[in-house]
Amino acid sequence: MARTGDRARTAAAPALARLDFALDRASPVPLYYQLARQLEAAIEHGVLTPGDLLGNEVDLSVRLGLSRPTVRQAIQSLVDKGLLVRRRGVGTQVVHSQVRRPLELSSLYDDLEAAGQGPTTQVVRNEVVAAPCDVAAALGVPEGGEVTVLERLRRTHGQPVALLCNYLPATLLDLDSARLESTGLYRMLRGAGLTLHSARQTVGARAATAQEAARLDEAAGAALLTMQRTAYDDTGRAVEYGRHLYRASRYTFDFQLLVRA
Known part of the structure; x- marks a missing residue:
């Protein structure tokens, strides 16, 4: 034997x-x-x-x-x-590969696919809600106005990587959950004729809540990377506001810094 x-x-x-x-x-x-x-x-x-x-x-x-x-x-x-x-x-x-993502206006789904990471998506929420004050301010809509909220769990090689929460103006486009599970949100926006031009983004870190940890297969209190982003189209209109959580054990942001003369 x-x-x-x-x-x-x-x-x-x-x-x-x-x-x-x-x-x-x-x-x-x-x-x-x-x-x-x-x-x-x-x-x-x-x-x-x-x-x-x-x-x-x-x-x-x-x-x-x-x-x-x-x-x-x-x-x-x-x-x-x-x-x-x-x-x-x-x-x-x-064990797994660590996702390295350039800090630029790009889709996580597209970045993972281009890197051969085999991304999959589970839509856990897709509904129209009344905009909270921070979401309304980011998207330039009235507080309490209708916005679409999406919550998605993104995996690579079958392992959770990110928990994504996005808000969009409710009249922007029809967001079908089945399509969202087979492609990226930004790809759907481009397919609807929207041209993403720029974004304002903040990156931080905090400890995972018990619910977040369970979804991301981490221990409660584990370190998570956070990102808040408001994306604008080529007319200057805010078309998406996101609050994303990433497993710090599996995810990094890459920066390119230029020296000013």
Whole structure:
């Protein structure tokens, strides 16, 4: 009968076979960092998927011709990021990829799809309500006027990533829940002839409530990234106000900063 370690090495072989490492031993960039970045890229682009086994450090070091401490340091850096996990008697396993999103006016659905993250959406609320004062102010409608509120749970690789709450003027367009579960909101807006031009956005962080944690598969009080955004079309009209929550363990915003002369 095969031993546990033998089964782990056999299971890891297909995952490792999908990888083509290019390590430059003459580069000033440390080998552990080169290995970590290439493993991270493979996870981000779906070459390595959740559940894939990489085997243990000895297997990896032999395969790559690297010292065991070098491999250990590379793996630990990805364990610290929550991308890999060490399982006793099994080896190193892919957990999930962390979503990296540029901080610009774009659709989360489109960004995830372009990154090969396999996004899916569950619509948990889609109804017309009276606009609260903050929503009315953001959208430029009378307080108590009709707005459509959407609540959606966004997943990648079957795991929750974000809880999205959006408000739109009720007369803007017909928001069909079935379509919202197969495409992105901004894609639907563009399909209705609306041109998104700019947005005002605020990013923050807070602890998850018990209800939010349950929906996002986190512990109560876990750190969540928050984003509030008001999007405008090319006439300057506010067409969408969003309050979004993201799992900090699985999501980051990327910034590009320019130096002013």
